[in-house]
Amino acid sequence: MTGTEKIKAKILEDAEARAGQIIKEAEAEAREIKENALKEAERKKAEILKKGETDGKEIYRRMLSEADLEGRxxxxxxxxxxxxxxFRKAMDRLCGISDRDYQNLLVNMIVEAAKGEDGEILLSEADKKRIDKDFVKNINRKIKDCGKEGKLVLAEDSIRTAGGFVLRYKDMEINNTFEVLFEMLKPRLENDVVKILFS
Structure with a gap:
């Protein structure tokens, strides 16, 4: 399973786990809004009926319509x-996996994204503390096993990110930070997440 597929699986898994609780909260909030609007509409109706039955009914109908629209x-x-x-919870869960699993995820994602030339791996300060001494060695071995050229080294400078990495080559950077990956995956996964949460 590729890094992207693991991220996708984590997002869908987290969405399913939260679905029941989230939909109940959303429905309760919508009911409360509608109930309050109906109470207000009833109060206004009584006032309006004193002034004129015909005008009162029309205004009441419009208020209910507006309340319904606001509720929706x-x-x-x-x-x-x-x-x-x-999506935020899925990213939190992904960043919260064990250091070993996280390192394996990064290794696989970096090998998949590597261009086949010499470059640098940029990580956040927090992620640098999560990797072991064989991190870069394992990446370069896997890159070679894939038949790609070039070697990667760990950059001295760091990036600000929740997780993921940037590969820096002479004339370009490949941004595979989780923020960027989630933004790219979001349009493709949003409908699935909505179905899971609200079906």
């Missing part, structure tokens, strides 16, 4: 927030 907008906003939260 709030449910949509809540669903969007929950989808974002599912």
């Amino acid at each position: 907008k709030e449910v949509l906003r809540t669903k969007q927030d929950l989808v974002e939260e599912a």
Whole structure:
């Protein structure tokens, strides 16, 4: 399983784990908004009926329609927030795996992304503390086993990221930080996450 597939699996797994709780919260919030709007509409209706039955009914109908629209907008906003939260939680879970599993994930992702020429691996300061002394050696061995040329070294400078890496070559950089990967995966996975959370 490639690094990208593992990330995708983690996102979908996390979304499924949170689905029940998240949909209950969203539905409860939507019900509360609708109930409050209906109570307010009932109160206004009583006032309006005193002024005129015909005008009162029309205004009441419009208020219920507006309340329903506002309720639906709030449910949509809540669903969007929950989808974002599912992606954030998936990234947190991915960053929270054991150092050994995390290092293996990075090794496989770097080998997959390597161009076949000499370059540098940029990691965050936190990730540099999670890798062992054989990290770069294992990467270069796997790169060679794949039939690619070139060697990678660990850069002295660091990047600011939750996780992942950047490969720096003479004239280009390959950004495989989790933030960038999640943004790239999000459009492809968002519909699946929505189905899991709200079906």
